[in-house]
Amino acid sequence: ILNVEQSPQSLHVQEGDSTNFTCSFPSSNFYALHWYRWETAKSPEALFVMTLNGDEKKKGRISATLNTKEGYSYLYIKGSQPEDSATYLCAFFSGGYNKLIFGAGTRLAVHP
Amino acid sequence: GAVVSQHPSWVICKSGTSVKIECRSLDFQATTMFWYRQFPKQSLMLMATSNEGSKATYEQGVEKDKFLINHASLTLSTLTVTSAHPEDSSFYICSARDWQGANTGELFFGEGSRLTVL
Numbered sequence: 001i002l003n004v005e006q007s008p009q010s011l012h013v014q015e016g017d018s019t020n021f022t023c024s025f026p027s028s029n030f031y032a033l034h035w036y037r038w039e040t041a042k043s044p045e046a047l048f049v050m051t052l053n054g055d056e057k058k059k060g061r062i063s064a065t066l067n068t069k070e071g072y073s074y075l076y077i078k079g080s081q082p083e084d085s086a087t088y089l090c091a092f093f094s095g096g097y098n099k100l101i102f103g104a105g106t107r108l109a110v111h112p
Numbered sequence: 113g114a115v116v117s118q119h120p121s122w123v124i125c126k127s128g129t130s131v132k133i134e135c136r137s138l139d140f141q142a143t144t145m146f147w148y149r150q151f152p153k154q155s156l157m158l159m160a161t162s163n164e165g166s167k168a169t170y171e172q173g174v175e176k177d178k179f180l181i182n183h184a185s186l187t188l189s190t191l192t193v194t195s196a197h198p199e200d201s202s203f204y205i206c207s208a209r210d211w212q213g214a215n216t217g218e219l220f221f222g223e224g225s226r227l228t229v230l
Contacts, residue, residue: 004155032216043116043221044205051216089156093217099146100217102156 002026004092006103013080014111020076021106023090027071032093034100035064035075039086047075047088080110114140116208118222125196126230133191133225135206141186142208146219147179150203159204162189196229203227 005024013019025033032051036044048057053068061078077084087107091100115138125131135145144163148156160176162168162183170176178200180192189208193200205224213219 009153032218034217034219036221041223043223044207046218046220049216049218091217098214098217099158099161100219101158102148104153104155 002092002094002097002101004090004101004103006088006090006106008106009104010107010109012109012111015081017080017110018076018078019080019108020074021088021108023073023075023103025071025073025090025092025101026094027069029094029096030068030071030092031095033066033068033073034089034091034093035073036089036091037086038089038105044089077108080108082110082112084108085110114138114208114210114220116142116206116220116222118206118225120225121223122226122228124228124230127197128195131193131196131227133193133204133206133227135189135191135208135222137187137208137220140208140210140220142189143186143211144214145183145189145206145208147181147189147191148205148207150205150224156205159191193227196227198229201227201229 035047038044048064050066055066063076066073087105089105091102117136147159159174160168160170168181183189206222207219
């Protein structure tokens, strides 16, 4: 059974704080690791698709790293803003299963 | 990015009735569509995978006669919850990928549908 774990489950930070979340996934049969941002009443939006060990991706104040050998990815948000408040999902894609396996998400609340 | 539209967003129905949820890819051809269900504070749980023109592949534990999935065209998939009961109340969300997404699994999501069965 493939299991994707995310921590923490929820996080409250003040505007301007930097924060990071963790995603743990199986290290075998790896194809890709996805990060999505899911704002309330909207569709989940893809942030990053990472495929190579050691990958680092960045979009504005948000960045992510990937370690496929040990099975973890970190998502970083620098200088959090209230508009960053959302649930951040990671998902593991294994070619053998041809489907995304999602973690339960980290719910981030950024307070002004 | 690619757009997927799902409706209705909210539906309330009586126990024993059937409910249909539609999922449309608006600006790309969705060769594969996925239907997920989410229970409170839990992960998105894959219910079934459908390829255009083929029968859906259901995940273990998902009743195919209860959750009917049709993917008759490259832009439309439907999920019908038949003879709905209160335990079917949940959040259902569809996603789609095109042929390029087959290698990395990249998905585009609809907005989701909240089903409440009275």
